[in-house]
Amino acid sequence: MVVRESFDSSLQELQEKMMEMGELTGTLIEKSFIALQNQDIELALRVIEDDDEIDDLQSEIDQLAIWLIVKEQPVARDLRKIIGAIKILTDVERVADFGVNIAKATIQIGNVHSLIHLTDLETMKNRCISMLEKSLQAFFEENISLAKEVGDMDDQIDDLSDANYKKLSAYLSEHPEETNQLVQLILVNRHLERTADHITNIAESAAYLIKGKKYDLNP
Numbered sequence: 001m002v003v004r005e006s007f008d009s010s011l012q013e014l015q016e017k018m019m020e021m022g023e024l025t026g027t028l029i030e031k032s033f034i035a036l037q038n039q040d041i042e043l044a045l046r047v048i049e050d051d052d053e054i055d056d057l058q059s060e061i062d063q064l065a066i067w068l069i070v071k072e073q074p075v076a077r078d079l080r081k082i083i084g085a086i087k088i089l090t091d092v093e094r095v096a097d098f099g100v101n102i103a104k105a106t107i108q109i110g111n112v113h114s115l116i117h118l119t120d121l122e123t124m125k126n127r128c129i130s131m132l133e134k135s136l137q138a139f140f141e142e143n144i145s146l147a148k149e150v151g152d153m154d155d156q157i158d159d160l161s162d163a164n165y166k167k168l169s170a171y172l173s174e175h176p177e178e179t180n181q182l183v184q185l186i187l188v189n190r191h192l193e194r195t196a197d198h199i200t201n202i203a204e205s206a207a208y209l210i211k212g213k214k215y216d217l218n219p
Contacts, residue, residue, distance in 0.1 A: 007068070007072050007074070007078070010064070010067075010068055010072070011068065011078070011081070011082075013064065014061060014064050014065060014068065014082070014085060015085075015140055017057065017060065017061045017064070018061060018085060018088065018089065018092075018136070018140075019136065019140070020057065021054060021057045021058060021061065021089070021092055022092055022132060022133070022136045024050070024053065024054050024057065024096075025054060025092050025093075025095050025096045025099070025132065026129050026132050026133065028047055028050050028051065028054065028096050028099040028100075029095070029096075029098075029099040029102075029125065029128060029129055029132075029195070030125075030129060031043060031046070031047050031050070031099075032044065032047045032099040032100070032102040032103045032106070033102060033121075033122065033125045035047060035102075035103055035106045036102055036103075036105065036106045036109075036116065036121075036188065037114075037116060037122070039106065039109065039110070039111050039114060040106070041106065041107055041110075041111075043103075044103035044104070044106040044107050045103070045107070047099060047100060047102075047103040048100050048103050048104070051096055051097070051099070051100045054092075054093065054096045055093065055096075058089050058092070058093050061085070061089055062086060062089060065082050065085055065086050065089075068082055069082055069083075077209075080208070080209055080212070081209055084139065084205045084206070084208060084209045085139075087201075087205050088136075088139060088202050088205050091198040091199070091201045091202050091205075092132075092198075092202065094194075094198045095128075095132065095195050095198050095199060098191040098192070098194055098195045098198075099195075101187070101188075101191045102188050102191055102192075105184040105185075105187055105188050105191075108180070108184050109180070109181050109184050109185075112180075112181055114181075115171070115178060115181055115182065115185065116185065118167050118168060118171055118185075119164045119167060119168065119185060119189065120160050120163065120164055121164060121185070121188060121189060121192065123160060124157055124160050124161065124164070124189070124192040124193075124196075125192060127153055127156060127157055127160075127196070128157065128192055128195045128196050128199065130153070131150050131153050131154070131157075131196060131199045131200070131203075132199050132202075134146045134149060134150050134153075134203070135147065135150045135199050135200070135202035135203040135206060136202065138150065138203055138206040138207075139202065139205065139206035139209060142206070142209060142210045143206075143210075144206075144207060144210045144211065146203075146206075147203040147204070147206045147207045147210070147217065148203075148207075148217065150199060150200055150202075150203035150217065151200055151203060151204075151217025153196070154196045154197065154199070154200045154217070157192070157193060157196035158193065158196075161189055161190070161192070161193040164185075164186075164189045165186060165189060168182050168185055168186050168189070169186070200217050203217055204216070204217050
């Protein structure tokens with residue numbers, strides 16, 4: 001019983017650190033987009049620095065997860081949960097990387113007149129953050145309904161991404177002098193679309209934990 005209590009305590013610590021990493025990543029995405037909207041180069045640079053904290057936390061959680069596997073030798077569901085956590089960490093880290101890419105796009109755009117109003121990028125960003133929260137909640141609470149909801153939201157992101165690309169491409173054909181900014185906004189659109197894909201991977205990991213079989217939430 002004491003051994004199990006020790007294992008449960010360590011598993012709880014792992015989940016708490018995962019929650020912290022998820023919250024830091026959501027905040028990073030939010031800050032990167034604020035920097036883009038406000039053309040705030042200093043904030044964009046801070047976002048890039050903040051990614052180091054997320055990378056360090058990922059390494060710390062990875063070490064804890066490996067220690068749990070080696071020392072406790074968990075079986076069946078517990079092992080599946082730890083392996084799922086390791087996989088999820090990779091996707092969360094990639095989400096943070098896309099936030100950094102948005103910050104870098106902000107720096108490339110500089111202080112020219114912003115064209116972000118041509119897009120629905122803010123809607124995409126808001127839905128990505130909501131998806132991230134729901135996907136992690138689905139994993140922690142083993143809630144298959146939330147996992148499926150994330151898959152549905154990914155379809156919405158794809159539709160928004162397609163619409164943004166068409167708007168930006170059409171504007172570019174008429175305003176070649178705005179090529180630099182428009183290309184950067186197209187890249188931001190792509191970064192957010194890929195962000196949603198990685199978050200959907202997190203939801204699929206949650207579904208695998210719950211059902212014990214692979215789910216494709218974005219066929």
